[in-house]
Amino acid sequence: SVRAYFKLQKPVSELVQYVEKLEYDIYEEIGMPATKVVVLSMHQSGASNSTDVVFGLLSDPISSPINPVSLSVLRSSLIELFLQQSNLTLTTSIFGQPSKFEILKFPKGITVIPVQPAFMWPITQMLFNFTLNNSIAEILANFIQLKDQLKYGLRLRPYENLFVQLTNQKGSTISSPVIIQASVTSSDFGNLLPQRLKQLAQTITESPAKNLGLNNSVFGKVKSISLSSYLKGTLHATAPTASPAPSPEPSISPHPSFRPTHPPASSPKSHHPQPCRKCKAASPSGNSPLHSPGPESGPYPSFPPLISPAPSTIAPPPCPYSRPATPRSHSNLTPHHPHSTSQLSPDLPPLPSVSYGSHPGQGIDSVKGPVSAPLAQSPSVQSPS
Numbered sequence: 001s002v003r004a005y006f007k008l009q010k011p012v013s014e015l016v017q018y019v020e021k022l023e024y025d026i027y028e029e030i031g032m033p034a035t036k037v038v039v040l041s042m043h044q045s046g047a048s049n050s051t052d053v054v055f056g057l058l059s060d061p062i063s064s065p066i067n068p069v070s071l072s073v074l075r076s077s078l079i080e081l082f083l084q085q086s087n088l089t090l091t092t093s094i095f096g097q098p099s100k101f102e103i104l105k106f107p108k109g110i111t112v113i114p115v116q117p118a119f120m121w122p123i124t125q126m127l128f129n130f131t132l133n134n135s136i137a138e139i140l141a142n143f144i145q146l147k148d149q150l151k152y153g154l155r156l157r158p159y160e161n162l163f164v165q166l167t168n169q170k171g172s173t174i175s176s177p178v179i180i181q182a183s184v185t186s187s188d189f190g191n192l193l194p195q196r197l198k199q200l201a202q203t204i205t206e207s208p209a210k211n212l213g214l215n216n217s218v219f220g221k222v223k224s225i226s227l228s229s230y231l232k233g234t235l236h237a238t239a240p241t242a243s244p245a246p247s248p249e250p251s252i253s254p255h256p257s258f259r260p261t262h263p264p265a266s267s268p269k270s271h272h273p274q275p276c277r278k279c280k281a282a283s284p285s286g287n288s289p290l291h292s293p294g295p296e297s298g299p300y301p302s303f304p305p306l307i308s309p310a311p312s313t314i315a316p317p318p319c320p321y322s323r324p325a326t327p328r329s330h331s332n333l334t335p336h337h338p339h340s341t342s343q344l345s346p347d348l349p350p351l352p353s354v355s356y357g358s359h360p361g362q363g364i365d366s367v368k369g370p371v372s373a374p375l376a377q378s379p380s381v382q383s384p385s
Helices: 012-030 068-082 136-141 143-153 194-205 208-213 229-235
Strands: 002-008 035-044 051-059 099-105 110-112 128-132 160-168 178-186 223-227
Touching (some): 012 051, 012 068, 068 099, 136 143, 136 160, 136 178, 143 160, 194 223
Antiparallel strands (some): 035 051, 110 160, 128 178
16 A cells, blocks of 8 residues: 655544545545545644644555556556645645655655756766665655765766765655665766766765765764676776887778779880891890980980880881871870871971980891881971081
């Protein structure tokens, strides 16, 4: 059964004849289906004219237990009346205004959450609990002092918030002891960071001698300090260590960067001209690199060096009597001439011919057979003396 208490500012002699009316008014306020309200006692409160009323809420019929859902709703209603978050409204002309509402007994206990400042972050779990030999009513009477002393004893920081709730396993607000469950949150991050949780756990475990910072004369001695499994796990957690310096090996990036690459050397079959049978020019040695003629080798303009082929393959020199074959690929590596040499503008100098013989002109002097007329020399180029 459920039992509760409140005080009326009327003498008992004036209330006895209205017991049934009082039971009806209480049922209208907090009654549940398949239940009934019974006034168990009415006693004069000390020397005053006030009356202490004790009532019970029983199942109806009495042999059947109260529905669990109804019991949960009833528990919430009684706690709201105790915290004065709602009012018990009775017939005022007969009973006046009730006061000092208390819960005397409730199945499976009650948990009271005192009015506290609103938190930005939700409370996910309680971090620790301890027991005080006080009643819920006594603790609430000194609640601000309780929180301030706990914050000091736990060494909380200005941006950390303390949240507590009070549980009495007998389901009473006037009986002791009370289990106080507490949690700490950060105004910036919500849940505390692991390293801060470890510091908090160490402070709590070292605090029994300091009574968690609570005044013994007001709250008595703190008993049965217990950490939650989550907070207890932080005591044995190893702190993160700095990772070792990376080895000089190249690192692998999730977004590989591609360096510009040159196309492979042209194959002799597809891009190198066939050697001319009429030419007797000696092929350049495989050990001597090919270079464009520089200023010291003659009055010919210099050209950027060509991409050297693979060391094992060297193309034969081009024949002066045949048109050079234009590669069909890798056009971006050679200059593009939109017209052949026979259609060059008279204002532009002809392309010079590069000889690969041991001396300049060797490939032309040793040719047998007819030779085509040489290209006209540009007037801007002086002949060597």
